[in-house]
Amino acid sequence: MNENLKHRIQARILKIAHFVALFIAMAIICIPGLWIVLNSLRPTVEIMAKPPVWIPTELNFDHYVAMFSGVGEGGVPVLQYFTNSLIISVTSTLIAMLVGMAGGYAFARYKFKGKAVIFIGLMLTRAVPGVALSLPLFIVMAKTGLIDTHLGLILVYVSLNVPFTIWLIDGFFRQVPHELAEAAEIDGCTRWQAFWKVEFPVARAGVASAGIFAFLTSWNEYALASQLTRSTFSKTMPVGLRDFTSEFTINWGGMCALAVLMIIPALILTFLVQKHLIAGLTFGGVKG
């Protein structure tokens, strides 16, 4: 009896500890984000207050209004930056996914000479810190006239993302049993149809997650973009954040407002694709 009670108490304590630990972890992840949202909505005085004001006294959209107004009134070309970001991220993601699908499928399904070496080589490119590439990239882009263009950044992001998408998509195609494509071929499909009608739909969770990762990488990338863009016509939103810093002051409120605008599309995309990410799609068709 006593023993039972002891175990019950232990189980409950463990459960509470679990909850507390989870809460702390989530707080660490979420509070900076929430702080940005909060700061974008309150006056600069309150942002800079020491000690920090946790519960805001006044919330308004002043920073957003200012951001969208003219240059003299603290405005920045938000729409232009947004368009730049969108063009660059979407195009580079699409290309990275196409290449990633072709490459991932090849690595998952075919045997060819030097397969392991090529694969390791691709992975090694991930070991190079992005910033280390900035100077060589700058020189190459400057010589080829690609500096300060959409195309330049798109190329950079494609090359950054392709090894990763190949690796991720390869893993997902590996999980798709090759008998599925064979069954499709026997059912009358060409190799190409078998891929698009059977293997791709089954692996689409993986392709979708590769897409999200590629998109977020290009959407959020700052270090290289800040080197390779000059003007309003190619600056992406992360680089645009710097417009709020001047020689002696930083407009934290404005910066936070732009940051919130940056987060929103990424969040929307993640929610949209989320349902494809649900695993378990490959189970059932083939006896496990």
Added chain:
Amino acid sequence: MARVHLSNVDKSYGSIKVVHGINLEIEDNEFVVLVGPSGCGKSTTLRMIAGLEPISGGEISIGDRVVNNLPPRHRNISMVFQNYALYPHMSVRENLGFSLKIAKQSQAEIDKAVDEAAQILSLTEYLDRKPGALSGGQRQRVAMGRAIVRHPEVFLFDEPLSNLDAKLRTQMRTEIKKLHQKVKSTIVYVTHDQVEAMTLADRIVIMRDGYIEQVGTPLDVFETPVNTFVATFIGSPPMNLLPGRVMNAQVALDGGPVVPLPDQFVGKVKDDQAIILGFRADNLMPVGYSMPMEGTHAEFDMNVNLSEPLGTETLLFGSLAGKEVMAKMLNPRPVKNGERLPFLLDLTRCHLFDADTQQSLR
């Protein structure tokens, strides 16, 4: 409806040859089972017929067409895979109708064919489920349904029952046999299970190491195995094999009793020839617990080391000539381990194999 003809078909992977010039003629509407231990080339042979594996040499024809270089979709075959290979993102209905949809048939035709196949395999109530929500036996039926829906010339089965539990396997075996009677089509079936082979096949093809060892009806291969491999592979329990020597029209087992030379081998063996005597457990029975034996038979005593009661009969494990042999006891009584019993060996049903070549001397 079509014949399948394999002539001198080779398959190698690099320098490793896995199928060695096999020849096989499969008649229209025939149910042929390829059987053999794993790695014998049976699945590879099936996949070459399907067009999933290119052949390295020889010729395969289906009907009147040589199909050596045709892709699977132009061979008019269908195949049931060991792991079913159902499309997990499609409902049962879509799985069944997929091939017709690819063939650009009208929706009405597809629905009709799918409903018909679902009826045959009692899948009607599951048509809107995804494969993930089906049990193993149901998935197996969907896989078969997907195969029959297009009325192909040849059905190929690649160990379709090996993922099912024993009870379901027996049930599905019967269904496959019924299906064959219903759809009247040529079937090539691969299995490593000799019971499946015996029960399903019109003809059995026994393969080993990329060679065909014997082709024949189930009773043929059971009663007249061409070598010791077939003798031990077909039939359960496997045939007892005892080495011996021919001496004065008798067979002297090495370190064991001397039995008369079976009549069917008189004139086919030389004196002093090293041979292997083969007999099934069904032909070695204790005196008083045996079937009536009409022809010549031998009688000797044997120690029983172990008995396995099976109900109507008991399997006895004894030692004869220094080897373990299996015998059967009909209308059994309990047998103690180590008990010595007199046994009858039905010589008319014995086999002799050459000790060197392992080939039958029949």
